[in-house]
Amino acid sequence: MGPVLAGVLQLLALIAALALAYVPLGNYMARVYSSDKHWRVEKWIYKGIGANPNTEMRWPAYLRGVLAFSAVSVVFLYLLQRLQGHLPGSLGFKAIDPDQAFNTATSFVTNTNWQSYYGEQAMGHVVQTAGLAVQNFVSAAVGIAVAVALVRGFARSRTGELGNFWSDLVRGVTRILLPLSVVAAIVLVACGAIQNFSGIHEVGQFMGGHQQWNGGAVASQEAIKEVGTNGGGYFNANSAHPFENPTPFTNLFEIFLLLVIPFALTRTFGIMVGSIKQGYAILATMATIWVGFVALMMWTEFAHHGPALQIAGGAMEGKETRFGVGASSIFAVSTTLTSTGAVDSFHSSFTGLGGGITMLGMQLGEIAPGGTGSGLYGMLVMAIIAVFIAGLMVGRTPEYLGKKIGTREIKFAACYILITPALVLIFTAAAMALPTPGNSMTNSGAHGFSEILYAYSSAANNNGSAFAGLNADTQWFNSTLGLVMVLGRFLPMVFVLALAGSLAEQKPVPATAGTLRTEKPLFTGLLVGAILIITGLTYFPALALGPLAEGLAS
Numbered sequence: 267m268g269p270v271l272a273g274v275l276q277l278l279a280l281i282a283a284l285a286l287a288y289v290p291l292g293n294y295m296a297r298v299y300s301s302d303k304h305w306r307v308e309k310w311i312y313k314g315i316g317a318n319p320n321t322e323m324r325w326p327a328y329l330r331g332v333l334a335f336s337a338v339s340v341v342f343l344y345l346l347q348r349l350q351g352h353l354p355g356s357l358g359f360k361a362i363d364p365d366q367a368f369n370t371a372t373s374f375v376t377n378t379n380w381q382s383y384y385g386e387q388a389m390g391h392v393v394q395t396a397g398l399a400v401q402n403f404v405s406a407a408v409g410i411a412v413a414v415a416l417v418r419g420f421a422r423s424r425t426g427e428l429g430n431f432w433s434d435l436v437r438g439v440t441r442i443l444l445p446l447s448v449v450a451a452i453v454l455v456a457c458g459a460i461q462n463f464s465g466i467h468e469v470g471q472f473m474g475g476h477q478q479w480n481g482g483a484v485a486s487q488e489a490i491k492e493v494g495t496n497g498g499g500y501f502n503a504n505s506a507h508p509f510e511n512p513t514p515f516t517n518l519f520e521i522f523l524l525l526v527i528p529f530a531l532t533r534t535f536g537i538m539v540g541s542i543k544q545g546y547a548i549l550a551t552m553a554t555i556w557v558g559f560v561a562l563m564m565w566t567e568f569a570h571h572g573p574a575l576q577i578a579g580g581a582m583e584g585k586e587t588r589f590g591v592g593a594s595s596i597f598a599v600s601t602t603l604t605s606t607g608a609v610d611s612f613h614s615s616f617t618g619l620g621g622g623i624t625m626l627g628m629q630l631g632e633i634a635p636g637g638t639g640s641g642l643y644g645m646l647v648m649a650i651i652a653v654f655i656a657g658l659m660v661g662r663t664p665e666y667l668g669k670k671i672g673t674r675e676i677k678f679a680a681c682y683i684l685i686t687p688a689l690v691l692i693f694t695a696a697a698m699a700l701p702t703p704g705n706s707m708t709n710s711g712a713h714g715f716s717e718i719l720y721a722y723s724s725a726a727n728n729n730g731s732a733f734a735g736l737n738a739d740t741q742w743f744n745s746t747l748g749l750v751m752v753l754g755r756f757l758p759m760v761f762v763l764a765l766a767g768s769l770a771e772q773k774p775v776p777a778t779a780g781t782l783r784t785e786k787p788l789f790t791g792l793l794v795g796a797i798l799i800i801t802g803l804t805y806f807p808a809l810a811l812g813p814l815a816e817g818l819a820s
Contacts, residue, residue, distance in 0.1 A: 273564055273592015276518055280596065281557075283522050284529055291526060292533020292545070298441045299414045299434065300538065308436050319433035324426040325767030328415055331431035332408060332759060336375050339401060343371040346397045347389075356390035357466055357480055369744040374401035376755035377409055377637060379491070379498030379607050379730040380747060382738040386480055386501045391463050398498060399487045403447075406494030407438030409605075409639030412759050413531065414538075416643045419766030420667045421539045423774050426767045442527070443494055443638075450489035450523055457519075458512030459485040484509050492523035495637040497607025497730040505597070505610040506586050517589050517610055521597055524606045528635035529553075531642045539667055543785035548645055550790045555634035555797065556603055559627055563595040566620045566817075584615020584734075595620075602627035605637030607730025614708075614717065614733040621733070622813025625720050628727045629805045630797060631686065637728065643762050649784070650679045650765075652796040656782050656789075665781055668774040678765040685757045687804045689726040689750050694719050694808065696746075703742050708735035712819070716812035721747065726754035 267275075304312070304319060312319050323331065346353075347362035347370060362370065366382060373380040374397075383389070389398070411434035418428050455461050464481025484500045488510050491497060501507040511517055529549065536545020567581050568591055585594045594611040601608050602624040613624045627634075633644040650666055654676050657664030664671040671679075697703040697718050707714040717736040724731055725747045732738065738747065782789065 269590055269592055270564070270568055272590065273568075273595065276593055277557075277560060277596055280518060280521060280525075284525055287522075287526050288530055288533055288549075291530040293537065295442060295527075295530065295534040296537040298437050299429075299534070304433075305440060308433075308440055311436050311440075312432065315432065317430075317432035319430050319436070321430055322427035323430055325415075325428055325763040328428050328431045329760060329763045331435075332412065332763075333756060335404075335431075335435070336408065336756065339375045339404065340371045343374060343397050343401060344368060346393055347371065350390055350393050353390065353392045355392045355463065359388055359390050362388065365741050365744040366739060369748040370398075372748040372751050373730065374398050374496075374498060375405055376728050376751045377405040377494070377496060377605055377640070378725060378728040378751045378755070379496045380725060380732070380738075380751065381498055381502075381730070382744055382747075384502040385499055386482075391482060394487065394500065395483050399483070399490060402487065402490040402494050402496045402498070403439050403443050404435065406443055406490075406496065406638040407435050409637055410438045410442070410527075410531070411435050411639065412762055413639035413642040414534075416646055416762055416766040416769075417535050417538045419769035420646075420669060422770045423772060426771050428763070428766050428770060443490065446493045446523075446527075447486065447489040450493055450519075451486045453519060454485040454488055454516060457516045458508075459488060459516065460509045461485040479509075488520070489523070491608060492520045492606065493527065493638075495524050495528065495604045495606040495641075497601065497605070499608065505608045506612075508588075511610060514589060514593060517593055517597065520608070520610075521600050524604055524608065525556075525600055525635060527638050528604055528641040531639070532635075535642060535646075541667075541785065544667065547785045547790050547793075548642075548649070550787070551793045551797075552633070552635040552641070552645065554790070554794055555630070556599065559599045559603060559623060559634070560596055563599050563620055563623050564592060566617050566623065567591045567595050581615075581617050581620070584612035586610060598624050599627060601731060602729060603630070603632060603634045603636070605632045605640055605728045605730070607724065609731050609734075612734045613720070613731060614713075614735040618712075618813050618815075618817030618819070621716060621720070622809055622817060624731070625716070625723055625809065625813060626801070626805070628723045628729045628731075629687075629690070630801050631683070632727050632729060633797070640728065644682075644758075647679050647682045647762065647765070648797050648800075649793055650675065651683065651800070652789070652793045653782060653784065654679075655796060656792060660780070662780055665775055665777075666784060668777070669769045669772050670775055674768055675765060678761045678768065682758050682761040682765075683800065685761075686726045686754055689754055690719070690722045690805075691808060693722045693726075693746055693750055697722070697742070700742075703740075706737040706740055706743060708737070712812050712816040716816065719808055719812050722750060725750040728755050 347367040415428040505511040532549040536542040720733040
């Protein structure tokens with residue numbers, strides 16, 4: 267079997283698995299967020315944190331819950347890292363430096379999971395499990411909660427109430443993320459991923475010195491890393507490490523895990539707004555972009571030149587021989603079109619155009635299918651923009667799901683889509699203009715610029731993957747990337763929740779003969795076009811200086 271055929275067959279198997287999980291998981295999540303009953307363990311949690319899960323919140327109160335919980339999480343994780351040397355199970359590792367502790371705390375709380383450290387050489391068992399793994403669960407649950415709040419904004423009328431943040435947060439963990447992660451961890455352990463609290467072992471000689479490995483609760487963290495679209499690896503090699511990702515089957519299984527909730531949330535959306543077809547329209551948009559990017563990535567990585575690459579069957583530099591070009595391409599596209607950030611190959615070693623595809627996937631806003639929750643609310647904001655554009659074309663007030671998209675709503679949507687590009691481009695320009703940040707680049711020219719652009723694209727979009735050629739463990743990058751991660755996560759949430767509150771207050775508008783049918787293929791095409799054009803106009807000059815210049819020169 268040739269490598270191209272193998273890659274195509276893996277893609278088809280992945281699509282089939284996602285299709286099988288789509289309806290049951292989407293239906294289940296709709297029931298989770300529509301039920302008025304609380305599990306006993308959830309009642310204990312509410313009592314412990316002093317929250318009343320039955321109190322409805324308007325958008326300012328919902329936002330205060332999101333920000334307060336996240337702020338406490340940042341402080342807790344920061345202190346846990348700074349005190350690591352005094353904690354049991356530290357494996358002899360010292361406390362994390364202040365700037366790196368800040369970067370890591372903001373990274374995991376914002377669901378970015380950017381890592382400027384070597385996991386197996388910096389973090390002990392307590393920080394890994396009680397700190398990083400916990401944030402993998404709750405940061406993902408925060409994203410789903412905000413998405414559900416926006417969906418309720420479409421579904422409800424004549425009220426500003428969007429549900430209860432604490433109830434949505436706890437249910438996301440106990441009823442969705444935790445059960446899925448338990449099953450996924452068992453599968454990974456059965457396939458060879460490690461799960462222990464072992465210390466550091468010397469395993470032999472390597473290049474004249476001793477090679478050391480430490481164990482850890484890897485399978486359980488790997489499971490929620492993918493299920494929650496987090497991405498932070500227990501080891502520096504991330505999902506290219508055999509302890510995290512032992513076989514080609516686990517590689518495909520991990521891709522399935524990072525895609526299944528974001529895709530299934532479109533079904534949840536359709537059920538909660540009372541129109542399954544609307545969910546299918548959003549799903550079709552996400553799937554079109556995802557499949558298109560995978561096909562484009564495979565083409566660029568298989569379109570090799572020269573005898574060495576022809577013998578290897580593709581551009582194999584930086585890729586695991588266990589997985590090959592096809593599986594690595596699927597993983598790279600899936601991880602950058604979601605907010606996962608996990609890698610099973612090194613994106614800096616991709617072809618010039620291949621590296622550009624990974625960057626563009628993040629710069630779209632990670633909405634195809636995006637992160638847990640963030641992908642859905644990002645796509646719904648883009649749907650509002652597309653409806654507004656369509657309304658301008660025919661000269662009538664735009665409507666979406668029975669809600670008028672007026673001046674207030676379009677301002678919220680516009681602010682949402684402008685925040686992330688502003689962060690990426692401003693901080694990239696600052697890093698290139700100042701003398702010190704440039705010293706962190708491994709490469710010069712277009713590829714070096716791509717390293718910087720990729721880093722800020724990853725941080726602002728809360729992805730967390732890296733080009734791997736950039737030394738980000740400096741005060742400049744730890745501080746600025748941490749700031750960008752916070753602003754890129756929570757400023758968009760402000761406008762999403764404000765938009766949800768505005769929509770929930772409206773009276774439904776009946777459909778007429780002139781209403782745009784947003785469940786039809788025409789709207790899906792319009793939405794795909796709006797996403798690609800808006801992103802292209804925003805980032806094209808920067809991409810032309812980096813990956814496009816490199817790709818055309820090769």
